[in-house]
Amino acid sequence: xxxSVIAGARPNFMKIAPIMWEIARRPGVTAQLVHTGQHxxxxxxxxxxxxxxxxxxxxxxxxxxxxxxxxxxxVMKRFEPVVLEQKPDAVIVVGDVNSTxxxxxxxxxxGVPVAHVEAGLRSFDRTMPEEINRLLTDxxxxxxxVSEPSGIENLKKEGTDPKRVFxxxxxxxxxxxxxxxRFSAAGGLDAFGVRPNEYxxxxxxxxxxxxxxxxxxxLIRAIEAVQRDLPxxxxxxxxxxxxxAAQSTHLPNVKLVEPLGYLEFMNLVSNARFVMTxxxxxxxxxxxxxxxxxxxxxxxERPSTVDQGTNVLVGLDPDRIIAAAQTAVRADRSxxxxxxxxxxxxxxxxxxxxxx
Ligand code: UD1
Numbered sequence: 387x388x389x390s391v392i393a394g395a396r397p398n399f400m401k402i403a404p405i406m407w408e409i410a411r412r413p414g415v416t417a418q419l420v421h422t423g424q425h426x427x428x429x430x431x432x433x434x435x436x437x438x439x440x441x442x443x444x445x446x447x448x449x450x451x452x453x454x455x456x457x458x459x460x461v462m463k464r465f466e467p468v469v470l471e472q473k474p475d476a477v478i479v480v481g482d483v484n485s486t487x488x489x490x491x492x493x494x495x496x497g498v499p500v501a502h503v504e505a506g507l508r509s510f511d512r513t514m515p516e517e518i519n520r521l522l523t524d525x526x527x528x529x530x531x532v533s534e535p536s537g538i539e540n541l542k543k544e545g546t547d548p549k550r551v552f553x554x555x556x557x558x559x560x561x562x563x564x565x566x567x568r569f570s571a572a573g574g575l576d577a578f579g580v581r582p583n584e585y586x587x588x589x590x591x592x593x594x595x596x597x598x599x600x601x602x603x604x605l606i607r608a609i610e611a612v613q614r615d616l617p618x619x620x621x622x623x624x625x626x627x628x629x630x631a632a633q634s635t636h637l638p639n640v641k642l643v644e645p646l647g648y649l650e651f652m653n654l655v656s657n658a659r660f661v662m663t664x665x666x667x668x669x670x671x672x673x674x675x676x677x678x679x680x681x682x683x684x685x686x687e688r689p690s691t692v693d694q695g696t697n698v699l700v701g702l703d704p705d706r707i708i709a710a711a712q713t714a715v716r717a718d719r720s721x722x723x724x725x726x727x728x729x730x731x732x733x734x735x736x737x738x739x740x741x742x
Pocket of ligand 1: 424425430482485591
């Protein structure tokens with residue numbers, strides 16, 4: 387069996403890593419790794435390949451940044467000849483970025499079946515570009531690999547044939563389980579001058595949060611208040627850095643740092659008092675680790691992190707965020723459950739299904 391595995395943007399890399407490790411263990415299964423180049427900075431891409439021991443991509447489409455239409459179209463244009471030449475038996479796409487839908491659509495139209503890993507997640511917010519990517523990718527994929535029960539329900543309500551749906555667990559947690567022993571050696575806390583359990587980790591990059599100055603200004607006001615009580619370590623996404631450069635802020639207790647590698651970041655998260663984020667994946671990682679997470683959004687496509695995990699949706703209102711941060715400082719770390727099948731073996735189940 388010859389597979390083509392797609393990696394495009396940072397949150398894809400920790401999802402494809404365990405799939406590539408699993409394929410390497412299986413006799414008779416081979417994979418071409420295609421990097422679309424959606425993320426290209428060393429700290430947004432190459433560092434993850436090194437730390438997660440992902441083989442060097444066989445092909446780099448080097449699409450780079452662009453508007454949604456330009457980026458998606460460019461991936462499709464450059465991926466089509468690759469599929470025609472490689473003739474894979476199936477294409478594996480993960481997550482919900484532009485590269486995910488672009489490669490899925492290209493493959494399906496050439497008659498190559500597609501497996502979508504992390505299928506069925508829905509925020510029910512169609513203003514989010516990722517929600518459109520999720521809906522479209524699920525509609526055209528042949529295998530839908532689901533990470534939490536809400537995914538099964540959502541796909542059922544959309545009329546999806548249950549024979550296409552497989553509840554396999556969470557590949558990102560596979561990576562976490564496999565790398566966990568290496569987190570503490572990655573360091574980082576001393577470099578940022580913080581002590582375990584006495585700081586907050588912050589990430590912000592959603593267009594809806596950072597691109598609108600009124601929303602972003604409100605978030606900065608909340609961050610100003612939180613940092614008076616606890617230092618904040620804030621690895622800044624390139625999109626957010628551009629916006630911050632244009633804002634005047636007074637954040638003396640916030641350490642603004644470059645995007646971090648997987649191991650350093652996970653070490654910081656594991657030791658944090660709590661995390662504030664608008665990322666999707668970090669909601670799941672904090673749930674697994676039992677670290678309180680305040681999600682700076684009005685919705686989540688990952689409800690099991692709220693129902694069972696440590697996640698609280700705090701929205702974008704500064705006063706609500708400040709109040710939630712005061713509660714999180716006192717949160718009980720033991721009061722959480724790890725969702726079903728988040729056990730480090732999702733990739734194994736995926737390759738089992740595909741080889742069957
Ligand atoms: C993309 C994904 C989002 C994911 C996020 C994680 C889509 C629609 N969005 O958003 O789901 O949560 O990645 O990071 O696919 N840039 C660099 N260096 C890079 C990459 C980007 O400087 O290596 C800058 C560019 O100026 C670019 C901007 O960041 O215009 C945004 O990058 P882009 O890939 O378009 O979207 P993200 O916001 O990263």
